[in-house]
Amino acid sequence: MHALSQSLQGYLSSGSILAYAAVFAGGILIGFTPCVYPVLPITIGYIGSRSGGRRGMGFLLGIAYAIGMAAVYAVLGCIAALSGTVFGQEASSPLANFLVGNVCILMALSLFDLFHLPVPPFLSRLRPERRGGIAGAFLVGATSGLVVGPCTAPVLGSLLFYVGSRSNLPFGASLLFVFAISALVCLTLN
Numbered sequence: 001m002h003a004l005s006q007s008l009q010g011y012l013s014s015g016s017i018l019a020y021a022a023v024f025a026g027g028i029l030i031g032f033t034p035c036v037y038p039v040l041p042i043t044i045g046y047i048g049s050r051s052g053g054r055r056g057m058g059f060l061l062g063i064a065y066a067i068g069m070a071a072v073y074a075v076l077g078c079i080a081a082l083s084g085t086v087f088g089q090e091a092s093s094p095l096a097n098f099l100v101g102n103v104c105i106l107m108a109l110s111l112f113d114l115f116h117l118p119v120p121p122f123l124s125r126l127r128p129e130r131r132g133g134i135a136g137a138f139l140v141g142a143t144s145g146l147v148v149g150p151c152t153a154p155v156l157g158s159l160l161f162y163v164g165s166r167s168n169l170p171f172g173a174s175l176l177f178v179f180a181i182s183a184l185v186c187l188t189l190n
Contacts, residue, residue, distance in 0.1 A: 023155075024179070024181075026159075026179065027152075027155065027178070027179045027180070027181070031182070035148075039144050042140070043144065046061075046065070046136075060137075061134065064138045065141035066181065067141065068138035068143075068144075068145065069142060070176075070180035071141075072146060073176040074180070077160070077173045080164040082169065152179075159176060
């Protein structure tokens with residue numbers, strides 16, 4: 001993975017159209033990592049259950065899902081471009097790693113029923129049978145983008161660091177959008 005990250009940095013530093021091709025290829029390669037596979041049943045289950053067996057609706061839900069996931073990465077690109085190199089430095093700081101690691105440990109302990117996380121009242125009042133559609137697929141895609149983020153860390157980290165050093169908002173958002181679309185292409189191929 002380190003060699004992939006260095007190759008990606010080389011293509012990005014050239015600043016040419018090859019940067020988009022390299023980011024797309026990096027997304028395809030990252031999409032074949034095993035930790036991305038748990039998203040497949042979520043995607044298939046949500047789109048399959050909400051489409052009602054209609055292919056056209058399934059296609060629209062899939063597009064909304066893809067745009068939701070890509071939007072999360074594009075927003076990350078915008079934040080990195082606006083913050084400059086601060087984003088990459090803060091995201092890789094020991095304190096940030098410590099905080100994220102402890103949140104993951106607490107969530108794991110909750111899964112083992114060592115303690116109970118109460119469901120917020122506004123979530124328990126929602127009726128799942130009334131939810132869904134295009135907006136729901138977009139939100140599930142955006143959430144999946146956040147869940148898959150750690151799996152894409154080698155390429156995503158390089159991209160965010162590069163985008164932060166360039167401080168070019170449109171270039172950063174478009175690079176991360178292409179990266180997310182390529183990862184979704186790979187999920188589709190799986």
